[in-house]
Amino acid sequence: MSGAWYMDEDYETDQREPHRSPNEPADVDMSLLADIGVLHWKLDTANYEGEGGTFDKLRKERGYNYSDIITVSPDKLPNYEQKIKSFFEEHLHSDEEIRFILEGSGYFDVRSKGDKWIRIKVECGDLIILPAGIYHRFTLDNKNYIKAMRLFQGEPVWTPINRPADSHPARMTYLQSLQ
Ligand SMILES: CSCCC(=O)C(=O)O
Ligand SMILES: [Fe+2]
Numbered sequence: 339m340s341g342a343w344y345m346d347e348d349y350e351t352d353q354r355e356p357h358r359s360p361n362e363p364a365d366v367d368m369s370l371l372a373d374i375g376v377l378h379w380k381l382d383t384a385n386y387e388g389e390g391g392t393f394d395k396l397r398k399e400r401g402y403n404y405s406d407i408i409t410v411s412p413d414k415l416p417n418y419e420q421k422i423k424s425f426f427e428e429h430l431h432s433d434e435e436i437r438f439i440l441e442g443s444g445y446f447d448v449r450s451k452g453d454k455w456i457r458i459k460v461e462c463g464d465l466i467i468l469p470a471g472i473y474h475r476f477t478l479d480n481k482n483y484i485k486a487m488r489l490f491q492g493e494p495v496w497t498p499i500n501r502p503a504d505s506h507p508a509r510m511t512y513l514q515s516l517q
């Protein structure tokens with residue numbers, strides 16, 4: 339993770355720009371992300387497999403038995419424009435969203451406790467877990483390319499549940515977990 343910051347309120351400028359808030363320009367620290375259930379590890383993409391390593395442990399302990407690879411770029415992702423739009427709609431899932439970035443970079447935006455956007459920059463080697471029920475979205479940055487491994491517990495369900503979804507069970511469980 340190469341930084342996380344509160345976002346500005348500029349909705350005119352390209353979503354791929356950093357959008358760092360001029361009022362709160364300092365990076366937010368990891369503990370604030372941990373407080374909202376966002377977890378992060380930095381791994382070596384050339385050498386992450388192997389028994390007993392962090393990747394292996396996470397996979398076993400958290401029961402991630404499914405994985406695939408997604409490449410998001412104009413020429414690699416079918417229905418690119420439509421996908422880019424839906425990634426950036428504010429949504430939640432009934433399961434964790436786990437991404438291990440293999441190449442490229444992008445931004446995951448997550449809502450703070452006070453419902454402000456925090457932008458998290460991810461790049462090669464970042465493994466990020468967004469908890470079930472957190473409102474979030476994703477965008478490429480202006481380099482327009484990311485390749486990531488998606489992990490899942492059981493049969494994958496990628497369905498986004500767009501906001502408002504305040505009475506969704508995953509949302510209620512998530513909010514309880516913050517108390
Ligand atoms: C970095 S993975 C691409 C985005 C994605 O898979 C998602 O938002 O669900
Ligand atoms: Fe998502």
